[in-house]
Amino acid sequence: MSTKITAHKEEAHYIYEAPVRLWHWVNAFAIVALCITGYLIGKPFPSVQGEASDHYIMGYVRWIHFASAYILMVGFAGRVYWAFVGNKHARQIFLPPIHKLGFWQGVVHELLWYAFIVPEPKKYEGHNPLAALIMYFVFLWGMVFMILTGLALYGEGTGMDSWQFDYFSSWIIPLFGQSQDVHTWHRLVMWILICFAITHIYAALREDIMSRQSLIGTMISGWRTFKDSRKDD
Amino acid sequence: MSTVTTPNGFSLDTSGQRVVIDPVTRIEGHMRCEVNIDSDNIIRNAVSTGTMWRGLEVILKGRDPRDAWAFTQRICGVCTGTHALTSVRAVEDALKIEIPDNANSIRNIMQLSLQIHDHLVHFYHLHALDWVNPVNALKADPKATSELQMKVSPSHAKSSPGYFRDVQTRIRKFVESGQLGPFKNGYWTNPAYLLPPEADLMAVTHYLEALDFQKEIMTVRTIFGGKDTHPNWLVGGVPCAINMDGAGAPINMERLNYVRSICERTKKFIKDVYIPDLIAIGGFYKHWLYGGGISNQSVLSYGDIPDRANDYSPANLMMPRGAIINGKLEEVHEVDLRDPNEIQEFVPHSWYSYPDEAKGLHPWDGLTEPNFELGANFKGTKTNIKELDESAKYSWIKAPRWKGHAMEVGPLARYIIGYSQGHEVITEQVNGLLKTLDVPVDALFSTLGRTAARALESEWCADMQLYFLDKLINNIKNGDTATANTQSFDPSTWPSEVKGVGFTEAPRGALGHWIRIKDTKIENYQCIVPTTWNGSPRDNQGNIGAFEAALLNTKVERAEEPVEILRNLHSFDPCLACSTH
Amino acid sequence: MHETFYEVMRRQGITRRSFLKYCSLAAAALGLGPSFAPKIAHAMETKPRIPVLWLHGLECTCCSESFIRSAHPLAKDVILSMISLDYDDTIMAAAGDQAEAIIQETIEKYDGNFILAVEGNPPLNEDGMYCIINGKPFVEQLKHTAEHAKAIISWGSCASWGCVQAARPNPTRATPVHKVPGLANKPIIKVPGCPPISEVMTAVITYILTFEKLPALDSQGRPKMFYSQRIHDKCYRRPHFDAGQFVEEFDDEGARKGYCLYKVGCKGPTTYNACASTRWNGGLSFPIQAGHPCIGCSEDGFWDKGSFYERLSNVHGFGIEADADEIGGTAAAVVGGAAAIHAAASTVKRIAQKGDDA
Numbered sequence A: 001m002s003t004k005i006t007a008h009k010e011e012a013h014y015i016y017e018a019p020v021r022l023w024h025w026v027n028a029f030a031i032v033a034l035c036i037t038g039y040l041i042g043k044p045f046p047s048v049q050g051e052a053s054d055h056y057i058m059g060y061v062r063w064i065h066f067a068s069a070y071i072l073m074v075g076f077a078g079r080v081y082w083a084f085v086g087n088k089h090a091r092q093i094f095l096p097p098i099h100k101l102g103f104w105q106g107v108v109h110e111l112l113w114y115a116f117i118v119p120e121p122k123k124y125e126g127h128n129p130l131a132a133l134i135m136y137f138v139f140l141w142g143m144v145f146m147i148l149t150g151l152a153l154y155g156e157g158t159g160m161d162s163w164q165f166d167y168f169s170s171w172i173i174p175l176f177g178q179s180q181d182v183h184t185w186h187r188l189v190m191w192i193l194i195c196f197a198i199t200h201i202y203a204a205l206r207e208d209i210m211s212r213q214s215l216i217g218t219m220i221s222g223w224r225t226f227k228d229s230r231k232d233d
Numbered sequence B: 001m002s003t004v005t006t007p008n009g010f011s012l013d014t015s016g017q018r019v020v021i022d023p024v025t026r027i028e029g030h031m032r033c034e035v036n037i038d039s040d041n042i043i044r045n046a047v048s049t050g051t052m053w054r055g056l057e058v059i060l061k062g063r064d065p066r067d068a069w070a071f072t073q074r075i076c077g078v079c080t081g082t083h084a085l086t087s088v089r090a091v092e093d094a095l096k097i098e099i100p101d102n103a104n105s106i107r108n109i110m111q112l113s114l115q116i117h118d119h120l121v122h123f124y125h126l127h128a129l130d131w132v133n134p135v136n137a138l139k140a141d142p143k144a145t146s147e148l149q150m151k152v153s154p155s156h157a158k159s160s161p162g163y164f165r166d167v168q169t170r171i172r173k174f175v176e177s178g179q180l181g182p183f184k185n186g187y188w189t190n191p192a193y194l195l196p197p198e199a200d201l202m203a204v205t206h207y208l209e210a211l212d213f214q215k216e217i218m219t220v221r222t223i224f225g226g227k228d229t230h231p232n233w234l235v236g237g238v239p240c241a242i243n244m245d246g247a248g249a250p251i252n253m254e255r256l257n258y259v260r261s262i263c264e265r266t267k268k269f270i271k272d273v274y275i276p277d278l279i280a281i282g283g284f285y286k287h288w289l290y291g292g293g294i295s296n297q298s299v300l301s302y303g304d305i306p307d308r309a310n311d312y313s314p315a316n317l318m319m320p321r322g323a324i325i326n327g328k329l330e331e332v333h334e335v336d337l338r339d340p341n342e343i344q345e346f347v348p349h350s351w352y353s354y355p356d357e358a359k360g361l362h363p364w365d366g367l368t369e370p371n372f373e374l375g376a377n378f379k380g381t382k383t384n385i386k387e388l389d390e391s392a393k394y395s396w397i398k399a400p401r402w403k404g405h406a407m408e409v410g411p412l413a414r415y416i417i418g419y420s421q422g423h424e425v426i427t428e429q430v431n432g433l434l435k436t437l438d439v440p441v442d443a444l445f446s447t448l449g450r451t452a453a454r455a456l457e458s459e460w461c462a463d464m465q466l467y468f469l470d471k472l473i474n475n476i477k478n479g480d481t482a483t484a485n486t487q488s489f490d491p492s493t494w495p496s497e498v499k500g501v502g503f504t505e506a507p508r509g510a511l512g513h514w515i516r517i518k519d520t521k522i523e524n525y526q527c528i529v530p531t532t533w534n535g536s537p538r539d540n541q542g543n544i545g546a547f548e549a550a551l552l553n554t555k556v557e558r559a560e561e562p563v564e565i566l567r568n569l570h571s572f573d574p575c576l577a578c579s580t581h
Numbered sequence C: 001m002h003e004t005f006y007e008v009m010r011r012q013g014i015t016r017r018s019f020l021k022y023c024s025l026a027a028a029a030l031g032l033g034p035s036f037a038p039k040i041a042h043a044m045e046t047k048p049r050i051p052v053l054w055l056h057g058l059e060c061t062c063c064s065e066s067f068i069r070s071a072h073p074l075a076k077d078v079i080l081s082m083i084s085l086d087y088d089d090t091i092m093a094a095a096g097d098q099a100e101a102i103i104q105e106t107i108e109k110y111d112g113n114f115i116l117a118v119e120g121n122p123p124l125n126e127d128g129m130y131c132i133i134n135g136k137p138f139v140e141q142l143k144h145t146a147e148h149a150k151a152i153i154s155w156g157s158c159a160s161w162g163c164v165q166a167a168r169p170n171p172t173r174a175t176p177v178h179k180v181p182g183l184a185n186k187p188i189i190k191v192p193g194c195p196p197i198s199e200v201m202t203a204v205i206t207y208i209l210t211f212e213k214l215p216a217l218d219s220q221g222r223p224k225m226f227y228s229q230r231i232h233d234k235c236y237r238r239p240h241f242d243a244g245q246f247v248e249e250f251d252d253e254g255a256r257k258g259y260c261l262y263k264v265g266c267k268g269p270t271t272y273n274a275c276a277s278t279r280w281n282g283g284l285s286f287p288i289q290a291g292h293p294c295i296g297c298s299e300d301g302f303w304d305k306g307s308f309y310e311r312l313s314n315v316h317g318f319g320i321e322a323d324a325d326e327i328g329g330t331a332a333a334v335v336g337g338a339a340a341i342h343a344a345a346s347t348v349k350r351i352a353q354k355g356d357d358a
């Protein structure tokens, strides 16, 4: 077994354009804020004493949630827009090539790499196939789910005359049964996103160290660099 | 041979004309009754059937025991609350939770208000039309009615001739409109109605007054439980916190004053309207003494209304407790709800199955497995039953027995037991009524006795409400404002396997809930409800229950207008949703 | 000849003055301004009494009990003066065949012109024989009357959603009215609640009679005037919610100060009903005011969401019953643990490789 890191010369590739990078970090922070405040909405802080008018704890928690939610939604809309106008990598998480055999072979290879069965990962300009798959099925649809259910819940507060209620609550609430069910699923899928984030951050750190290419740096600078010049077989 | 004698001493003869009443109306829930009437128009065989089942005992399995009160409360919205109270008591018994004194007083006030409300609505809106003929009221002279009113109840304000004339006009126009509403197709030409027009008019007037007033009685439950019907309860106490010196608590001085005013008005209504009507109407029917059934033989009461909190021993229960069997009125037995050999339920004639149907099951080991099948001799089809076969399964009600005896429960049972025990108030009330009506003590064991006991009991309950309100206020005065004990509210503090039993005296009689809790969830939950006792079908020995017994030997004027059957059945205030749950 | 409300009321000795007062109360109960009172008065002076058949399926009769608690209008006046309650087995004088005959008579006389009020629901298992009326399954009576009715009112959570008998495992297959297969395609007004508020029940009837049309319904068939807001939106304890002041357990300091009941399980934030605005029994109180959390009694399937005393509801399936945090927290712990183990394994491997390389 040898994965020798040898000196090499290879061009760096510009992968993540600035809007994608910006979005990534804004989105990441919004999600962290949403998870923390969301958690607290279901399980609030211990009670405070004194006049109700002197406090606004739940109010702020919910306000941060909604503010982050709007940032997240605007960001998401921008990211979708960028998928149309940006480079090909900007489309990757929206359109994993699941109809191509090679893609699935890549997924298997990546799984084997994580299972310590194959000695070496492949090099990818964009996401590796496993990452792309998870980005698509877990993250992307998770986001869509959270936005839809979030708006449905939000519409309950803004009331039956609001656009949020008309476009979202009016059909999403009965679809799930009742409001309580929407809350439950909104919360459950938060945990799925948390699982995604744990895996994602761990993989990013690990691959940054163990794979043959740059990772975290890429999401900061946009440039992908490789640690060797061998070709994948 | 079409005549058999049941072990509890009734002879059943199925040779006469079979008459079917389905639905039996002016009751809660769905019920069917079939009788055989001989050539003298006497009922010689009676079959009573519960015709609904929802499966609450099945639904409760696996649930959080703290929620059980809400489920069981939905067993019935007429006796709403009594199941909830029974349920929280069962859970508290299982988990050994003691409730604060204030919670005991508040629960008692709520329970007493239910008794009164239920009895009053039963008397005027479910039972009255068996005795009172609204059409006949049109013939009344309002002036004479006013005189009658002033005679039977001098302190009731609404008694002027003009008042009765207005009501009469209202009824006349109603009748003349041709849209008779709830009075449509009544048996208004039946000679079984005996009241003179003036008494009919007075009674119909009070039908309407009581309809207005009943909604006031229950508002004490709105104060303590947040809404009526189906107020809220809590394992460990009551949900309504008390705070006399700060803002925000559910119970403060204004709320207590409200409760007091309602309790006082309730007491007055009973005294000025309910009791006088009972005596007036009863006076005209006092020779109609059918319907005793098993009331002079076997009666049962668990007792209720604990004076001090957490003490459910007979001495501390202000409503009488005990069992009388074999007609030995002087001997009141103690009842043990935990003894596997005392209370058991049988199903050979019920639409359920047991592994061995020759045996009964104590509710802690009770089973509820539906099994709808019709006997070989039923007439009709499965979905269009013409006549049931009572030799097979024929009811959704199980057959509970106490030491093998079919028992009557309810206000009359409580009053008979209390009378036998020499309960001071009960004895005085009963003797007073017997004297006023000039009837012997045996008259108690009848349809009218049941109806009378209910009225007397309401009177007692109204006094007790005020007693507990004073007690509550005194306790608060002494600095105790606790309403809930939450020490064991958290399921993680519970032992892994426990069982408990809770009981109340519901308006219709003895009510018990038996619970088994395993790993914080309900493992088994069984209810035996007053109408399960009274409306029970036959058991493994062939003993008939209270409804069927009460119908026997009653003479009906017109077989096709079964008002006498309704009278006897209504005197129990049947609740079918309760009975089958 | 049909009579109008007003005629009937006048005959009953009600003065014009108190009739008008009644009309303005009715307007207020409907959430309408005082300018509507004359309109109601006019409607009542000119309209006949409409027949109502009130059927009972599997239920607890609490909806009926609630109905008779109505303070404005009084149940007495609804029954005697507004509608013609031709069939209601809880209060009708007739029994057995005479009672059942009324249904047929009403259908013949008022085909397409009577209101069918349904309390409870039909069970569909065992050919419907978990609820028998006149020897036949209740569902037959229901379908037959629905066929000829003008509109259906589904009283309470039983008729609207299924309620307690439809709670898991719904042994009788109790089915809410709108989901009964083969039920005539008639307009259905759901008035959910276990039971619904008395004055809401009578207001729905009064609205139909007064304005000669069905009230505006939301996407789920509930009158918007009473069901378009959650308890939480109008709850008087809401300032404590926003402040973060909660009852942590019953009878604590917070309970005695009227703090928000969210942490002891209040379902007000997910429950559409008028309790917080109309309140109960003539506006006297409502569950939260008496210190108990809302249990969500007007919502579909409120029985099956886990304990009434927990804020988070339970999820059922795959033999588990747990709330979102129990499921999600466990999943996150497993994922986090797996990542940690994987990280450790990766480190070991790396060190081993370095050793190889040396």
Ligand code: HEM
Pocket (backbone or CB within 6 Å): A031, A034, A035, A037, A038, A039, A041, A042, A043, A062, A065, A066, A069, A070, A072, A073, A146, A147, A148, A149, A150, A151, A153, A154, A155, A183, A184, A186, A187, A189, A190, A193, C269, C312
């Ligand atoms: C990744 C994104 C999100 C996460 C992780 C998240 C998480 C949560 C969580 C855990 C809750 C508490 C649920 C409960 O226990 O009842 C919650 C509530 C809520 N979320 Fe989100 N959420 C996200 C996105 C959104 C979005 C996009 C919106 C849209 C406006 C939104 C609106 C709401 C609303 C209205 C509530 C209910 C607040 C309340 O009941 O007071 N959320 N969220």
Ligand code: HEM
Pocket (backbone or CB within 6 Å): A020, A024, A027, A028, A029, A031, A032, A089, A090, A092, A093, A126, A127, A128, A131, A135, A139, A193, A196, A197, A200, A201, A204, A205, A215, A216, A217, A218, A219
């Ligand atoms: C310390 C925190 C984080 C680090 C270090 C990090 C790092 C990275 C890196 C290195 C990539 C590029 C992966 C590649 O080149 O294949 C990436 C992409 C991505 N990350 Fe993160 N990430 C973090 C937090 C998050 C969070 C919290 C989320 C959302 C739950 C998130 C969602 C994504 C998504 C959706 C992409 C794909 C971007 C695209 O292709 O458009 N990241 N992240």
Ligand code: NFV
Pocket (backbone or CB within 6 Å): B028, B075, B076, B077, B078, B079, B080, B082, B083, B506, B507, B508, B509, B511, B529, B530, B531, B532, B574, B575, B576, B577, B578, B579
């Ligand atoms: N039987 C009965 Fe009940 C009563 N009283 C219950 O416990 O009515 Ni619905």
Ligand code: SF4
Pocket (backbone or CB within 6 Å): B074, B077, B230, C059, C060, C061, C062, C063, C119, C120, C155, C156, C157, C158, C159, C163, C164, C193, C194, C195, C196
């Ligand atoms: S909805 Fe609730 S209150 Fe109404 S009948 Fe059903 S169980 Fe009873």
Ligand code: SF4
Pocket (backbone or CB within 6 Å): C231, C232, C233, C235, C236, C237, C238, C239, C241, C259, C260, C261, C262, C266, C267, C268, C269, C288, C294
């Ligand atoms: S008590 Fe319930 S409805 Fe009221 S504010 Fe709190 S959570 Fe909302």
Ligand code: F3S
Pocket (backbone or CB within 6 Å): B227, C193, C194, C231, C271, C273, C275, C276, C286, C287, C288, C293, C294, C295, C296, C297, C298
């Ligand atoms: S429990 Fe029901 S009565 Fe109102 S406050 Fe909640 S909807």
Ligand SMILES: [Mg+2]
Pocket (backbone or CB within 6 Å): B057, B398, B526, B527, B528, B529, B581
């Ligand atoms: Mg039972």
